[in-house]
Amino acid sequence: MSDRFEIFLAVPPGLEDAARDEAAAAGFPDPQTVPGGVTFLGGWPDVWRANLELRGPGRVLARFAEFMAFHPAQLDKRARKLAWHQVLRPDVPVRVEVTTRKSRIYHAGAAQSRIETAISDSLGTIIAADAPVTVRARIDDNRVTLSVDTSGEPLHKRGHKQAVVKAPMRETLAALFLRQCGHDGTAPVLDPMCGSGTFVIEAAEIALGLHPGRDRDFAFQQLASFDPDAWAAMRKQAPPRQTELRFHGSDRDDGAIRAATQNAARAGVADVTDFQRRALGDLVRPEGPPGLVIVNPPYGARIGNRKQLFGLYGALGQVLMARFSGWRVGIVTSDGGLAKATGLPLLPPGAPVAHGGLTVSLHRTGPLPRPGG
Numbered sequence: 001m002s003d004r005f006e007i008f009l010a011v012p013p014g015l016e017d018a019a020r021d022e023a024a025a026a027g028f029p030d031p032q033t034v035p036g037g038v039t040f041l042g043g044w045p046d047v048w049r050a051n052l053e054l055r056g057p058g059r060v061l062a063r064f065a066e067f068m069a070f071h072p073a074q075l076d077k078r079a080r081k082l083a084w085h086q087v088l089r090p091d092v093p094v095r096v097e098v099t100t101r102k103s104r105i106y107h108a109g110a111a112q113s114r115i116e117t118a119i120s121d122s123l124g125t126i127i128a129a130d131a132p133v134t135v136r137a138r139i140d141d142n143r144v145t146l147s148v149d150t151s152g153e154p155l156h157k158r159g160h161k162q163a164v165v166k167a168p169m170r171e172t173l174a175a176l177f178l179r180q181c182g183h184d185g186t187a188p189v190l191d192p193m194c195g196s197g198t199f200v201i202e203a204a205e206i207a208l209g210l211h212p213g214r215d216r217d218f219a220f221q222q223l224a225s226f227d228p229d230a231w232a233a234m235r236k237q238a239p240p241r242q243t244e245l246r247f248h249g250s251d252r253d254d255g256a257i258r259a260a261t262q263n264a265a266r267a268g269v270a271d272v273t274d275f276q277r278r279a280l281g282d283l284v285r286p287e288g289p290p291g292l293v294i295v296n297p298p299y300g301a302r303i304g305n306r307k308q309l310f311g312l313y314g315a316l317g318q319v320l321m322a323r324f325s326g327w328r329v330g331i332v333t334s335d336g337g338l339a340k341a342t343g344l345p346l347l348p349p350g351a352p353v354a355h356g357g358l359t360v361s362l363h364r365t366g367p368l369p370r371p372g373g
Contacts, residue, residue, distance in 0.1 A: 005064055007047055008147065009038040009057035011176065014351035018176040019056040026053055044225045047150050048234055051220065052213040055175035055202065058154050061136065061147040062087075062220075069144050070104045072114055078144070079118035085224060087148055090123045092222045093131035100139040111139060115146075132222050152219030159216040160267040161196060169198045169296050169332070171212070173355060177362050178203055180350060181292050181330040185209070187245070188291035190327075192283050192316070194249030197260025197275060199294050204247040204269035208240040243272060248286055250278035280312070283319050290326035290367065299334040299358065310341045317342030325370040331363045339363040 009031075011019040016033040023031040023038055028050065031040040037057070040046075050060045065082050069075040088094055096119070098112040105111050115137055116127045134149040156170040178199065183189060185207035191199045205212065214237060220226055247269070249260050257277045264273045278284075297316065298309055320329055321344065331346075332355075333339050339346060339361075350362035 008061040010059040012353050014353040015176045018179045051218045055212045059151045063147045065146040076114045084122045093126040093128040094133045095131040096135045098137045103139045103142045150220040161263045174198045174202045190248040200247045200249040207243045247273045249275045285323045294330040296332040313338045313341040317344045329365040334358045334360045
């Protein structure tokens with residue numbers, strides 16, 4: 001395996017541009033969007049840093065080999081020639097996952113067996129379904145691409161959210177929606193239906209410059225290329241940035257407020273976040289500069305009845321128009337009709353994104369006008 005190889009950042013389709021912008025802002029070289037993710041060329045330190053610092057990707061894959069194979073025997077022969085010892089460790093179990101599309105090797109199970117045998121014969125590595133390291137093989141139009149999943153647990157699992165409520169927003173999705181709304185940590189954020197606090201906590205971490213992966217482990221720590229000393233130096237973070245801003249969440253549910261408060265404390269952002277039990281009609285504009293209201297209301301497809309939700313969305317729009325002039329708004333919903341029911345001056349919606357078995361879109365506004373303005 002060469003010192004530079006293709007690194008793939010997996011993100012939900014529809015959010016590739018936001019993920020590319022994040023990777024570019026973090027200094028990764030010439031990131032390019034592809035369906036379902038972002039690619040760039042780099043080395044193992046780039047893999048480690050992507051897992052540690054990037055908020056949007058769900059996984060980081062290191063693509064370490066590519067070749068053509070038109071039948072299983074050819075796949076077997078070429079897989080056995082790979083320098084597996086440069087990627088995998090003999091003492092760390094591995095599992096193999098295969099997808100195949102438009103290829104003469106059409107049986108994924110047979111291809112998986114060939115690759116597993118090549119690894120075990122080359123290294124003596126144990127193959128196990130619950131292994132901490134996963135090798136992924138994609139066979140597309142007879143081209144075999146081999147990657148190792150360097151993340152392990154999905155990257156939305158930051159290690160802080162233990163308390164959750166119904167229909168939670170994944171941290172990675174929240175981070176990309178915040179980016180699409182222009183949040184860079186220099187303005188306050190408020191979520192009036194905050195649930196377990198994901199949007200608020202992500203926004204606060206961005207403002208403080210905290211790395212999302214600071215408190216968890218990764219699969220790359222089990223690979224042959226891992227350098228513990230270099231990783232320890234990379235992981236050692238500067239003190240959090242100072243900010244006078246506050247990040248606010250409210251919800252009508254006591255359990256949600258308890259969960260959000262606990263999650264914020266575990267994330268180390270309790271000092272800059274504020275969670276209050278509050279009905280939508282009691283929503284208060286925070287003191288200080290205008291910022292972003294971002295909310296993931298009920299959709300009706302999963303919680304409650306759609307007809308009843310028109311009143312909720314209408315009330316949300318009325319409160320925001322009356323009390324939040326100068327603030328921008330982002331609404332994540334699966335139902336464009338409900339978004340329009342807010343009466344807010346919405347921009348064209350963002351691309352549809354898969355979330356929890358549904359397809360959602362981000363509906364944004366510019367700065368809200370003054371009432372009557």
